[in-house]
Structure formats: C-alpha cells, structure tokens
Amino acid sequence: MKKIPKENISQIISDIKYPGLEEKVRKNYFSPFVPPVEPAKTGGIPAKTLVIPAILGLLVGFYLLNILNFRNNVLASVKTIYNEAQKIKNSAGQMDVDGAVDSLKTINSEIKTSESQADEYGLFRFSSLIGELVPAFKAISPAVENFSLLSGKTLEIAEEINYLKNNGIQLITQGKGRELISALEKMGSDLTAIEALNASMKTQSAELKNLSPKLSSLSNVLESNFMPISSELYQLKNFTLSLASLLKSDNAHILLAFQNPSEIRPGGGFIGSFGDIAISQGNLKKITIDDIYNADRQMTVKSVPPRELQNITREWGARDANWFFDFPTSAQKVIGFLENSEMFAKSKTVFQAAIAINTNVVASMLNVLGPIEIPEYGLIVNGDNFLAEIQREVENGRDHKPGQNPKKVLSVMAPIVMEKFSNLDDKQKMELLKVLENHLDKKDVMIYSTDWKMQDFLIANGAAGEIADLPKNFSGDYLAVVNANVWGGKTDAFIKQKISLKSAISPDGKITDNVSVTRSHNGQDQTDSWYLAEDKNYIKILTPLETQLLAVKGSDSQPAYKYKKLTAADYSYPKNNFEYDLNLRLMEQSASFIDKYKTWMGQESGKTYFGTWMNILAGESQTLDTAYKRNNGIEVKDGASYKFIFEKQSGVNTAFEYSVTAPAGFVWKESDANKYEFSASEPNSREIISLTLKKI
Numbered sequence: 001m002k003k004i005p006k007e008n009i010s011q012i013i014s015d016i017k018y019p020g021l022e023e024k025v026r027k028n029y030f031s032p033f034v035p036p037v038e039p040a041k042t043g044g045i046p047a048k049t050l051v052i053p054a055i056l057g058l059l060v061g062f063y064l065l066n067i068l069n070f071r072n073n074v075l076a077s078v079k080t081i082y083n084e085a086q087k088i089k090n091s092a093g094q095m096d097v098d099g100a101v102d103s104l105k106t107i108n109s110e111i112k113t114s115e116s117q118a119d120e121y122g123l124f125r126f127s128s129l130i131g132e133l134v135p136a137f138k139a140i141s142p143a144v145e146n147f148s149l150l151s152g153k154t155l156e157i158a159e160e161i162n163y164l165k166n167n168g169i170q171l172i173t174q175g176k177g178r179e180l181i182s183a184l185e186k187m188g189s190d191l192t193a194i195e196a197l198n199a200s201m202k203t204q205s206a207e208l209k210n211l212s213p214k215l216s217s218l219s220n221v222l223e224s225n226f227m228p229i230s231s232e233l234y235q236l237k238n239f240t241l242s243l244a245s246l247l248k249s250d251n252a253h254i255l256l257a258f259q260n261p262s263e264i265r266p267g268g269g270f271i272g273s274f275g276d277i278a279i280s281q282g283n284l285k286k287i288t289i290d291d292i293y294n295a296d297r298q299m300t301v302k303s304v305p306p307r308e309l310q311n312i313t314r315e316w317g318a319r320d321a322n323w324f325f326d327f328p329t330s331a332q333k334v335i336g337f338l339e340n341s342e343m344f345a346k347s348k349t350v351f352q353a354a355i356a357i358n359t360n361v362v363a364s365m366l367n368v369l370g371p372i373e374i375p376e377y378g379l380i381v382n383g384d385n386f387l388a389e390i391q392r393e394v395e396n397g398r399d400h401k402p403g404q405n406p407k408k409v410l411s412v413m414a415p416i417v418m419e420k421f422s423n424l425d426d427k428q429k430m431e432l433l434k435v436l437e438n439h440l441d442k443k444d445v446m447i448y449s450t451d452w453k454m455q456d457f458l459i460a461n462g463a464a465g466e467i468a469d470l471p472k473n474f475s476g477d478y479l480a481v482v483n484a485n486v487w488g489g490k491t492d493a494f495i496k497q498k499i500s501l502k503s504a505i506s507p508d509g510k511i512t513d514n515v516s517v518t519r520s521h522n523g524q525d526q527t528d529s530w531y532l533a534e535d536k537n538y539i540k541i542l543t544p545l546e547t548q549l550l551a552v553k554g555s556d557s558q559p560a561y562k563y564k565k566l567t568a569a570d571y572s573y574p575k576n577n578f579e580y581d582l583n584l585r586l587m588e589q590s591a592s593f594i595d596k597y598k599t600w601m602g603q604e605s606g607k608t609y610f611g612t613w614m615n616i617l618a619g620e621s622q623t624l625d626t627a628y629k630r631n632n633g634i635e636v637k638d639g640a641s642y643k644f645i646f647e648k649q650s651g652v653n654t655a656f657e658y659s660v661t662a663p664a665g666f667v668w669k670e671s672d673a674n675k676y677e678f679s680a681s682e683p684n685s686r687e688i689i690s691l692t693l694k695k696i
Contacts, residue, residue, distance in 0.1 A: 149193075150197045153190050153194050154194065156190050157191060157194070157236075160183060160190070163183060164184070169421050169422075170421075172283065172284050173421055174422055176282075176283075177247065177282020178282055180282045181244050181248055181282045184240050185241070188237055188241040195237065238456065238457060239453060239454050239457035239458075242449075247282040248281060249281075250280050251280060252279040252280070253279075253349055253350065253351050254279065254351065254352065255274060255276065255334065255338065255351045255353070255355070256275030256287070256357070257271050257275075257355070257356040258273040258359060258410070259356050259650070260272050260358075261358045261651030261652070261653075262492050263485045263489070263490050264484065264649070264651055265322050265323065266322065266324055266482045266483075267322030267325065267326075267330030267331075267465075268330075268356055268651045269359065271319055271322060271334065272394070273289060273292060274289070274290060274292055274334075275287050275289045275414070276288045276349070289414050290343075290407065290411070291406060292318055293319060294343065295317075295338055295344075296317035296318055296337070298343050299315070299340060299341050300342060300345055301579060302576070302577050303316040303317075303578065304580050310565050310566055311486075311487075311564070312562055312563065313563075318337035323584070324605070325647075326465075326467040326605045327464065327465030328466050329583060329605070333581070333583075334354065335351045339351065351450075352451065353451075355445070355447050355448075356445070356448075356465070356650075358444040358445075358651045359386070359390075363383045363386045364435045364438075364439065365383075365417075365432065366386055367435075368431045368432045368435060369421070369432075370382075370420070372416050373416075377393060377397070377409055379409075391530070392528070393409050397409065440462065441462075441684050442648070442682070443649075443650040447465075462685065465685070467542075467605045467607070468645050468647060470544055470606065470607075470645075474544060474643075475634045476633070476634065477513065477544065477633065477643075478543060478544050478645045478647075479499075479513075479515065479542070479543065479645075479647075480541075480542040482541075482542060483537050483538070483540075484537065484540075485535065486537070486538055488533055489535075490530040491521060491523055491534070491618070492535070492651075493523070493531060494521060494526065495616075495653065496519070496522060496653060497518065497520075497654040498518045498655045498656075498657070499515070499654055499656045500516040500517075500656075500658075501513060501656075501657070502658075502660075502661075503661065505662060507636060507663045507665070509632070509634045509635055509636045510630065510633055511629060511630045511633035512627070513630075514626070515626045515628075516624070516625050517624045517626075519616055521617065521618050522618075523619075531618075533618075534559075534616065534617050534618070535614075535616045535617075535618075536559050537614045538558075538611060538613055539612060539614050539624065540604075540609045540611040541610045541626055542647075543628060543630075544607065544630060545607065545608050546608070546630060546631070547629070547630050548628060548629050548630075549599070550627040550629060551625070551626070552594075552598070552610065552625070552626050554625055555612035556612070556613040556614060557598055559613065587602060590602040591603075597612070610626060636663050636693065638693065638694060639692060641690065642660075643690050644658065644689040644691070645686065646683065655681045656679065656680050657677075660691070662676075665695065667693075667694050669691070669693070669694040670691055672694075
C-alpha cells in the first residue's frame with residue numbers, strides 16, 4: 001500500500017473550502033494506525049476485544065484512501081456551486097429566471113456527480129457506520145441528500161416560474177384556466193417542500209460546522225448563497241396558493257383602474273375609466289370597461305369629499321377616491337365606492353383585487369403589440385398617438401353626449417387588445433415583460449389585494465405602491481412630493497417637474513431641509529383647450545413626523561372654482577345624509593392652516609405634510625421653496641448609520657436631486673467627503689440611500 005502523506009490525513013473532505021475561506025487548524029479525528037495485538041494477560045483485556053479497533057482502523061484507512069481519490073473532484077464541485085450560487089443571486093436581482101435556471105442546472109449536475117462518486121466509494125455508508133461512534137458524522141449523508149433535494153426543488157420552481165411567465169396570459173385568455181391553476185398549485189406544493197428542507201438544512205449545517213472546520217466551508221456555501229435564495233422563493237408560497245384559490249372561484253372580479261397622468265391625483269392619475277375583469281375557474285370570462293361617472297351617478301351612499309375638492313364637487317365618488325398617496329388606502333376607497341354603486345350593488349359584486357395602470361403603460365404595450373385598428377371609430381392607435389387620440393375621442397367624440405358613454409371607445413378596443421395578447425410570440429412576451437417590470441419600478445402599475453397573504457407579497461416585491469413605513473427611532477430622513485390637479489384640465493401632460501432637497505446635519509444631530517419644487521407648464525403651443533388650461537395644483541410635501549416648518553416661499557391661494565365651499569353644517573348627518581370617511585377625517589382633523597405661509601400642516605400615513613397651492617399658466621414656471629427641521633434626526637458618532645428615502649408619485653414626470661452635508665468633524669464614508677450627492681432624471685418609485693458617518 002502506498003504511504004499516505006501525513007498532511008493529507010485530516011478529517012473527512014480535508015481541503016474543501018469556498019473562495020475566501022482562510023485555512024484553519026486541522027484536527028485529526030482518525031488515524032490509520034492499527035494497535036498491535038499483545039498476548040493476553042491474566043486479568044487484562046481479552047485479545048478478541050482488540051479486533052473491533054483493528055477493523056475500525058482498517059476501515060478508516062480505506063475510507064481515507066477513498067477520500068483522497070474523491071476530494072479533488074469535490075473541491076472543484078464546491079467551487080463551481082459557490083460561483084453558480086453567486087450568479088443566481090445576480091439573476092434573481094435582475095428578474096432573470098432563465099439565468100437562474102442555467103445556474104441551478106449546473107449546480108444540480110455537480111451535486112449528482114459528487115453523489116454518484118460518493119456512493120461508488122461507499123462514503124455515505126461508512127459515514128453512517130462511524131456515526132454510531134461519533135454522532136456528528138450522521139449529518140454528512142442527510143446534509144448532502146437534502147442539499148440535492150433543495151437544489152432540485154429550487155430548479156423545478158424556477159422552471160415553473162418561467163412557464164407561468166411565458167404562458168400565463170395565454171392560459172387565462174384561451175380557456176386553459178385549469179392548466180393555469182394546476183401549475184400554481186404545483187408551485188405552491190414545491191414551495192412548501194422547500195420550507196421543510198430549509199428548516200432541516202439549517203440544523204444540519206450547524207452540525208457540519210461543529211464536526212469540522214473544513215466541512216464548515218460547505219456549510220457556508222449553503223448558508224450564504226443557497227438558503228437565502230430558497231427563502232426568497234418561499235415568500236412566493238402564500239401568494240401562489242392564494243392566487244390559485246382566487247382563480248378557482250366561479251365569480252372572481254378584479255378592478256382595472258385607468259389612471260390618467262395628464263390629470264394627476266395623489267394616488268396616480270385621475271380615474272376617468274375603469275374595467276371589471278370577471279374570471280371563472282382561471283378563465284377570462286369578460287372585461288367590461290365603463291365611464292367612472294356612470295358608476296358614481298348610481299352611488300347609494302353620500303360621502304363628504306376632501307376639503308380641496310369641495311369647490312368642484314358636492315359628493316365624493318370613485319372618480320376622486322385615489323386621494324391618498326398610499327395606494328392600498330386609495331384602492332380600498334375606490335373599491336368601496338364602486339361596490340356601493342347600483343352598478344355592482346344589485347349583483348352583489350365584490351372586487352378581490354385592484355390593478356391601477358397609468359395610460360402611458362397602455363402606450364408602451366401598444367409599442368410591443370403593434371397598431372390597433374378600431375374601424376367603428378375610424379381610428380388606428382399606436383404607442384405614439386394613443387393618449388392624444390383617445391383623449392380627443394373622449395372629450396369631443398361621437399359618444400360625448402348626454403346619456404352616452406364617452407369611454408365606449410375603450411370598451412371596443414379592449415377585446416382587440418386581448419386578442420393580440422393571445423397571439424404573442426416569444427419575442428413579444430419577453431419585450432412585454434420588460435416593459436411591465438420597468439413600469440412597476442416607476443410606479444406606473446400598482447396592485448392591491450384584499451387577501452392579506454397576496455398583499456404582503458406585493459408589498460415585499462415593490463408592486464403595491466404603499467407608502468414607506470418609518471420605524472419609531474428612524475435615523476435618517478424622508479421626502480415625497482405629492483401633486484393633485486383640481487379642475488386644471490389635462491395640463492399635467494405638459495408639466496415638467498424638478499425636486500431638489502438640500503439637507504444639513506448639525507453637530508447635535510438635528511436635520512435642516514430645504515426643498516425646492518420647480519414646475520414648468522409647457523402646453524402653450526397646444527391647440528386642445530384641456531392642455532392650454534391653467535394648471536391648478538394642490539401640492540403636498542411629506543416628511544417624517546415631528547418636523548417643524550421654518551419657511552415657505554412661492555405658494556398661492558386656492559383658486560376660484562365653480563362652487564362655493566360648503567360648511568360643516570351643509571354636510572351634517574343625518575340632516576343631509578352625508579357620511580365622513582374615517583381616514584379622510586383623521587387626516588383633515590390633524591391639519592391646521594398657517595396664514596403666514598398660506599399652507600396647511602397635518603399628518604397623513606404616519607408622515608407630517610405641508611400642503612399649499614401652485615397655479616401655473618401655460619408657458620410659465622414656478623418654484624416652491626420650503627424649509628423645515630427635525631430635532632431627532634441622527635445620533636452623531638463615528639460609524640452612525642443614516643438612511644434617506646425618496647418616494648416618487650405615480651404618473652408624475654419629475655427629476656430629483658439630493659445632497660446631504662455631514663456634521664462638522666465628520667465625512668460620509670460612501671463619498672469620503674463632507675457632502676454626499678445623488679441625482680436621477682427618472683427616479684424609481686422608491687430611492688433608498690444608506691450612508692455612514694466617519695469621524696475625521
């Protein structure tokens with residue numbers, strides 16, 4: 001027998017480590033040394049008793065020889081697994097399911113090859129035998145087996161996601177709903193299996209670490225790369241099973257709210273049109289598109305409108321219900337109004353979800369689908385002319401008559417679009433998914449579900465349009481600028497906005513903010529009156545709680561409107577049978593008017609807000625400057641963390657600039673300077689900047 005170099009006789013897979021793992025002190029649990037058999041002595045140990053350690057020694061020697069033949073392959077496999085796991089992380093971050101599938105296939109192949117070799121050498125069987133004497137060894141075989149199962153299940157789910165991504169629209173529109181439901185239920189079952197495997201792997205990973213510093217390398221690969229990916233996929237479970245349950249219903253309804261960013265509102269654009277998507281057993285039954293005013297005219301409840309709208313409407317309705325920057329709150333209000341309209345109350349229709357899309361999303365989809373011909377209206381619409389042509393048809397078209405539905409053109413267009421969806425080729429599917437992902441990032445698409453499991457998933461994945469929840473002892477700053485067009489035509493189609501925030505932190509941790517909002521009305525060359533109108537904009541600046549207003553410059557008084565503002569007595573209940581919405585009332589009761597600045601100050605969604613008016617004529621620009629401070633901003637010390645959150649309003653064309661100056665004697669670690677700067681011409685729906693103070 002060839003002599004084995006001593007330095008290679010360490011425990012189990014001695015040289016396995018992933019890149020970056022430092023060499024640790026080796027401990028030899030076994031030696032191939034076989035104790036010599038001595039003649040039996042009276043009162044001593046019987047010679048036959050020594051046969052057990054002798055056999056054990058021979059088996060260990062054989063085991064170590066097999067490991068020496070096996071270790072190089074395993075070392076290469078672990079490195080490959082590590083590298084591919086890193087790729088999966090990147091693919092997941094970029095929603096690249098195909099890339100993740102390729103990496104998972106490579107990982108699976110490496111695991112299967114190593115398993116086959118280990119089984120050939122009998123290594124798993126021997127680890128079980130040794131485990132009777134050294135219990136920790138029992139973890140080796142189950143850990144590898146579970147790793148293999150985990151990898152396989154993750155691959156299955158990745159392929160299932162890919163299948164649904166590529167075929168979901170066709171399944172729901174082509175009468176293959178049961179196939180869609182089965183695919184979702186299968187994925188839910190696989191995610192449940194991953195949950196159990198993850199729990200088992202955590203325990204086994206700890207045992208591998210305790211067994212050997214070298215085996216901890218494999219454990220680290222699992223914990224730092226593979227388990228987090230599997231855990232993220234596990235978040236899909238509740239959503240997947242809830243979605244399958246929704247689709248299995250014989251009478252599910254999803255609200256489709258078309259938000260027009262040409263007439264901006266806090267929750268997105270003005271909801272002029274809406275759709276009722278009816279689904280039965282996973283199949284699209286029908287889509288009915290109607291004018292929002294048609295539903296509001298049949299309202300069974302009378303509700304007091306927001307203060308800023310009382311000069312243009314006597315009653316609050318679904319058309320104005322997206323008055324909250326927090327989209328889930330706005331969605332609940334819109335659904336509530338519609339379900340209280342005779343249009344849906346008679347049939348007891350209940351909406352299980354709401355999808356809000358800005359009209360620019362439709363334009364982007366048409367760029368993928370191609371032109372849509374609407375012979376009934378003599379129109380051919382595409383991504384470039386959709387908004388202008390439909391706007392013109394709605395405002396001045398043939399259906400703009402008493403008793404008619406001016407949004408009927410959308411109802412005629414809907415089935416043509418769905419037919420195009422049913423016949424997408426693979427290239428169009430990929431293009432459409434990229435378009436939708438981009439619009440989700442910009443908050444042009446927002447989704448709300450009445451099922452809390454689905455809603456939690458939507459929030460976790462940035463699709464819910466919810467306002468950020470700041471922790472109680474938030475160390476940082478927050479900003480959102482929220483606009484509301486109130487009887488200002490469709491002027492927001494030609495409004496350019498720029499937001500600039502300059503923050504300074506004092507040595508005692510107080511934050512002083514200066515916010516400038518510049519809005520330019522570029523509709524002066526348009527011929528349509530709704531674009532030439534004065535932009536009448538109620539603007540809110542949302543900040544963390546306990547913010548103190550220091551100055552406001554550039555604000556206007558509320559413009560004159562159609563109606564005289566009603567008093568509380570006019571809306572008294574039960575005299576005039578009006579009800580107050582609880583969320584709206586709490587928000588308005590928290591507010592007080594500061595005459596000096598012509599500004600309201602109150603609270604909304606756990607934030608302090610400053611609200612005022614900016615009224616801009618076509619061809620003009622105006623800047624609103626606001627200064628405020630917070631006394632409890634940050635604890636000033638070396639290594640202190642600071643987080644800034646900016647939230648963009650859905651549908652608003654805005655640029656954003658930010659700078660923050662560190663306290664005297666400190667710099668920001670990320671810029672190695674006293675000032676940190678950030679800018680974006682098209683910011684995402686939520687920009688988060690994490691910084692660290694460094695003492696000079």
